[in-house]
Amino acid sequence: MLPLPTLFRQPLPYCRLPLACLLCLASLFAWADEHVAVEPSAELLASLYQGGYVFYMRHGPTDTSHPDKVPVDFDDCATQRPLSDEGRELMATVAEHMARHAWPIEDPVLVSPFCRTQETARILFPNKPQQIDELLRYTAAMTDDEKRPVIEHTGKALSLPVDGSANRMIVAHGPNLADLMDYFPAEGTLVIFSPLGEAGYLYRASIPPELWPSLASQAP
Amino acid sequence: MKSNRPLIWIFLLPTLVVLIPALLFGLAAVQVLKERMTQNHAIQSADMAALLQAANYTQSLGELHQGVVDMLQQADRGELSALASYRLHSSFVNELATLGGQIQTLTETPLMIDLNHGSAQHLREAFEGYRRFIIMAGDIATVDATRARHYLDEAQHEFLRFSMLTGHLSSKLAQRSGERTSDAYQDTLGHFNTLLLFGGAILALMLVAAFYSARILNRHLLIIAEGLLALSHPHREVPELPRVQRLAELGRGQLQQLALAVLRLRESEARRLVAERKAHQLAHFDGLTELPNWRMMSEHLAHSLMLCQRNGQHGALIYLDLDLFQQINDSYGHRTGDRLLREVAQRLRTFQQEGCMVGRLGGDEFLLIIDSLPKQPDKAANLAEELADRIRIVVAEPYSIDGIQHFLSASQGVAMFDGSSDVETLFKLADAACHHAKVAGRNTICFHDDATQALMEARNETRRDLRLALQRGEFRLVYQLQYDAAHRPLGAEALIRWQHPSRGMVSPAEFIPLAEESGLIVPLGDWVLEQACRQLVAWQQQAATAHLTLAVNVSARQFKEPDFVERIQRVLTATGANPHRLKLELTESSLLDDVEAGIDKMRRLKRLGIRFALDDFGTGYSSLQYLKQLPLDQIKIDQSFINDLLLSGDDMAIVRTIIAMGVSLQLEVVAEGVETAHQLGWLVEAGCHVFQGYYFCKPLPIDQIELPFTSIPVS
Numbered sequence: 001m002l003p004l005p006t007l008f009r010q011p012l013p014y015c016r017l018p019l020a021c022l023l024c025l026a027s028l029f030a031w032a033d034e035h036v037a038v039e040p041s042a043e044l045l046a047s048l049y050q051g052g053y054v055f056y057m058r059h060g061p062t063d064t065s066h067p068d069k070v071p072v073d074f075d076d077c078a079t080q081r082p083l084s085d086e087g088r089e090l091m092a093t094v095a096e097h098m099a100r101h102a103w104p105i106e107d108p109v110l111v112s113p114f115c116r117t118q119e120t121a122r123i124l125f126p127n128k129p130q131q132i133d134e135l136l137r138y139t140a141a142m143t144d145d146e147k148r149p150v151i152e153h154t155g156k157a158l159s160l161p162v163d164g165s166a167n168r169m170i171v172a173h174g175p176n177l178a179d180l181m182d183y184f185p186a187e188g189t190l191v192i193f194s195p196l197g198e199a200g201y202l203y204r205a206s207i208p209p210e211l212w213p214s215l216a217s218q219a220p
Numbered sequence: 221m222k223s224n225r226p227l228i229w230i231f232l233l234p235t236l237v238v239l240i241p242a243l244l245f246g247l248a249a250v251q252v253l254k255e256r257m258t259q260n261h262a263i264q265s266a267d268m269a270a271l272l273q274a275a276n277y278t279q280s281l282g283e284l285h286q287g288v289v290d291m292l293q294q295a296d297r298g299e300l301s302a303l304a305s306y307r308l309h310s311s312f313v314n315e316l317a318t319l320g321g322q323i324q325t326l327t328e329t330p331l332m333i334d335l336n337h338g339s340a341q342h343l344r345e346a347f348e349g350y351r352r353f354i355i356m357a358g359d360i361a362t363v364d365a366t367r368a369r370h371y372l373d374e375a376q377h378e379f380l381r382f383s384m385l386t387g388h389l390s391s392k393l394a395q396r397s398g399e400r401t402s403d404a405y406q407d408t409l410g411h412f413n414t415l416l417l418f419g420g421a422i423l424a425l426m427l428v429a430a431f432y433s434a435r436i437l438n439r440h441l442l443i444i445a446e447g448l449l450a451l452s453h454p455h456r457e458v459p460e461l462p463r464v465q466r467l468a469e470l471g472r473g474q475l476q477q478l479a480l481a482v483l484r485l486r487e488s489e490a491r492r493l494v495a496e497r498k499a500h501q502l503a504h505f506d507g508l509t510e511l512p513n514w515r516m517m518s519e520h521l522a523h524s525l526m527l528c529q530r531n532g533q534h535g536a537l538i539y540l541d542l543d544l545f546q547q548i549n550d551s552y553g554h555r556t557g558d559r560l561l562r563e564v565a566q567r568l569r570t571f572q573q574e575g576c577m578v579g580r581l582g583g584d585e586f587l588l589i590i591d592s593l594p595k596q597p598d599k600a601a602n603l604a605e606e607l608a609d610r611i612r613i614v615v616a617e618p619y620s621i622d623g624i625q626h627f628l629s630a631s632q633g634v635a636m637f638d639g640s641s642d643v644e645t646l647f648k649l650a651d652a653a654c655h656h657a658k659v660a661g662r663n664t665i666c667f668h669d670d671a672t673q674a675l676m677e678a679r680n681e682t683r684r685d686l687r688l689a690l691q692r693g694e695f696r697l698v699y700q701l702q703y704d705a706a707h708r709p710l711g712a713e714a715l716i717r718w719q720h721p722s723r724g725m726v727s728p729a730e731f732i733p734l735a736e737e738s739g740l741i742v743p744l745g746d747w748v749l750e751q752a753c754r755q756l757v758a759w760q761q762q763a764a765t766a767h768l769t770l771a772v773n774v775s776a777r778q779f780k781e782p783d784f785v786e787r788i789q790r791v792l793t794a795t796g797a798n799p800h801r802l803k804l805e806l807t808e809s810s811l812l813d814d815v816e817a818g819i820d821k822m823r824r825l826k827r828l829g830i831r832f833a834l835d836d837f838g839t840g841y842s843s844l845q846y847l848k849q850l851p852l853d854q855i856k857i858d859q860s861f862i863n864d865l866l867l868s869g870d871d872m873a874i875v876r877t878i879i880a881m882g883v884s885l886q887l888e889v890v891a892e893g894v895e896t897a898h899q900l901g902w903l904v905e906a907g908c909h910v911f912q913g914y915y916f917c918k919p920l921p922i923d924q925i926e927l928p929f930t931s932i933p934v935s
Contacts (some may be wrong), residue, residue, distance in 0.1 A: 034303050064364035070352035081363070140309060140359045143317040147310075175306055175362070184303040187363075 035183035061087035275533025307360035509565035529639025539650035629663035712767030
């Protein structure tokens with residue numbers, strides 16, 4: 001298989017259409033059909049050890065009986081929809097699975113300023129430093145105009161090539177991806193992208209929480 | 221008229237005074253109303269827009285809410301994927317933001333602001349609450365569809381609460397909008413009324429101004445019109461026109477031009493009047509005495525006649541002729557004569573105060589017209605005579621010119637008139653009466669009557685014929701012999717006769733005065749003298765008649781000719797007659813005017829041998845002083861004395877005295893008009909020397925005279 005970045009640098013007439021269909025650029029296809037999530041292949045999982053990927057994690061399941069206040073106060077977690085107890089437990093399980101695979105993760109972990117993302121990141125990577133990125137904030141309560149900088153920033157975070165042999169870890173929200181690429185991952189799902197620099201990013205696969213046990217066999 | 225501005229502006233001014241301000245005000249008022257209405261329209265439009273906005277907003281909100289409810293129901297039924305939910309949710313957020321913007325706009329509308337700030341705030345807060353709820357609900361429904369049901373009722377409740385508020389607000393807005401429209405209408409109405417009031421007041425003010433302006437203009441034009449009217453009326457004095465003068469001084473523009481034009485007209489009218497007066501003066505007044513002349517008197521007379529015709533009164537025309545004025549003129553020169561005439565005029569002028577019009581015809585003739593005499597003819601005539609008599613007395617008072625006293629008298633002819641007379645006839649009648657007065661003895665007043673009139677006409681005819689008589693040779697000489705007491709012929713008196721072709725023999729008493737008056741007497745006298753001298757020559761050629769003398773009458777006029785002596789000499793030379801046989805008969809009047817000159821002439825002639833007789837002695841104002849000085853040879857007693865000699869003791873005494881005086885002065889005394897032997901006897905006895913009369917013979921043509929050749933010449 002040809003390296004994907006090479007593929008994108010070729011003129012369009014030579015594109016291989018099946019591959020091109022996988023490309024999902026939110027800015028180009030605003031109301032396109034819902035994105036189809038795929039499970040990671042063994043090869044992908046194996047290549048994750050070499051780094052260079054971007055991991056986008058939606059926070060863990062939340063307590064929907066405490067909705068976000070409008071507007072939320074980043075410093076006051078009481079104004080935010082918190083992780084549910086079940087969510088915390090689930091994320092702890094995910095954390096165990098990820099620790100078992102031991103993919104290299106870049107420092108710091110990029111985190112949305114919401115309490116539920118920060119808590120998720122802490123549960124996943126208790127020893128890793130977190131960098132709060134306001135432009136990764138939750139977009140659901142924002143208008144299209146308000147969202148635009150957040151979505152662009154998110155897109156960049158996914159496109160920017162990763163230095164070294166680690167993978168970039170982002171803990172943020174589902175709506176942001178829905179806005180970016182019509183893909184609304186379930187809570188606690190890890191979405192894997194290949195950053196393509198100027199060309200954007202390439203969706204590789206999603207690992208919802210319940211998928212982790214089936215992948216345990218491929219862990220070292 | 222030259223002017224820069226057309227006169228039309230003067231008449232337009234009052235109209236413009238009203239029209240222009242009214243127009244300006246009208247425009248301004250329309251502008252104000254237009255602005256006001258535009259403003260109202262803008263407000264109403266904004267209010268309508270606000271109401272529409274509110275309605276739209278409510279509708280949009282309803283639609284949104286319906287979408288939210290649908291989404292929640294679908295999510296509850298699990299018909300929506302998370303992504304689909306999220307997309308709906310995102311669209312709700314966008315719409316809410318749009319609605320939020322609309323809310324903001326709505327709250328910023330004047331209507332909303334006008335409603336009150338609390339309402340807007342309340343609305344904003346309510347919306348914010350609703351928005352938060354919807355965002356929250358949508359968010360949760362996206363994250364956890366099972367929770368959607370939980371929010372359905374609440375959403376309904378929130379919406380009801382909010383839509384009630386908005387409904388209430390809309391109604392309040394509509395109400396407020398209605399109020400504002402009503403306010404605007406009232407405001408506009410107020411403006412309109414104010415403008416109407418203002419406009420009415422201004423219009424009234426302008427009308428008053430225009431009225432006054434028109435009144436002033438009218439007054440000025442009236443002044444000018446009155447000035448023109450005053451100038452156009454017939455007048456003796458040019459009207460002063462002080463108002464027009466003031467207008468010319470104070471006025472401006474056209475009016476001043478008009479006033480100045482009227483004043484110029486007045487000046488030219490004044491000049492015209494002066495010229496007219498001067499012309500009138502020249503035409504109607506006598507230059508010497510400044511009395512009205514014939515022309516003016518005839519005009520006045522015509523006027524008087526008209527008055528008499530109207531009121532039935534009488535008037536009198538007096539024709540006044542100064543007696544013997546020509547003698548004064550001849551003796552003292554025209555200067556004295558003119559001064560006397562002026563003095564007479566001055567005296568006559570005093571009668572003007574009695575309503576008497578005095579004029580001068582020329583020469584020594586004056587006219588007086590008396591109006592308003594009574595209707596009764598006799599009373600009128602009495603009054604006229606009384607006045608004429610007073611005039612006679614006034615004229616007769618002595619005049620002193622350069623220290624010399626002069627005496628004048630006047631003959632007056634009076635013609636009474638009433639409405640039926642005419643000017644021409646009246647003049648003739650008065651003239652005739654005057655002549656009659658003169659004939660009657662001067663210093664006399666005569667009234668016109670038909671006899672006088674007839675006489676006058678005859679006299680005029682005679683005067684005409686007389687001029688031709690000499691050329692036609694109609695004059696003859698007749699001779700009346702003169703005798704001594706012994707019935708011996710001593711000579712004859714040559715008497716002139718006029719053989720008129722149609723009237724026959726005309727009496728010298730009739731034509732001699734006319735000849736004197738016309739000056740014809742001079743050539744006539746020459747002719748007589750020449751004829752007489754020729755007769756003398758004829759007599760001289762026969763011994764029997766060689767001693768006879770011939771007496772020739774010399775008229776005063778003839779005698780006064782400066783070359784009288786030379787004329788006689790010429791005739792004598794021409795005919796060769798013996799001057800010693802020639803006798804000139806003079807009257808007192810010939811001598812009295814200038815005694816010295818007369819005496820001188822007589823002496824010079826006497827030196828030639830000519831003898832002199834004083835004719836008509838006793839009838840004039842004979843001055844014995846003069847009689848003594850005159851180189852006379854004979855005096856002839858007037859026949860009037862001889863006629864009544866034997867009937868009147870007075871005449872006898874007079875004749876006796878004359879004869880005695882003549883004898884004592886060594887003058888021959890001749891008795892004229894001896895008709896009877898008794899008269900002759902008495903005269904011879906009284907001592908008279910020479911006799912002449914019908915007793916001896918009547919005047920005869922020379923060829924009929926039979927001379928007794930036995931007579932002996934008188935020594």
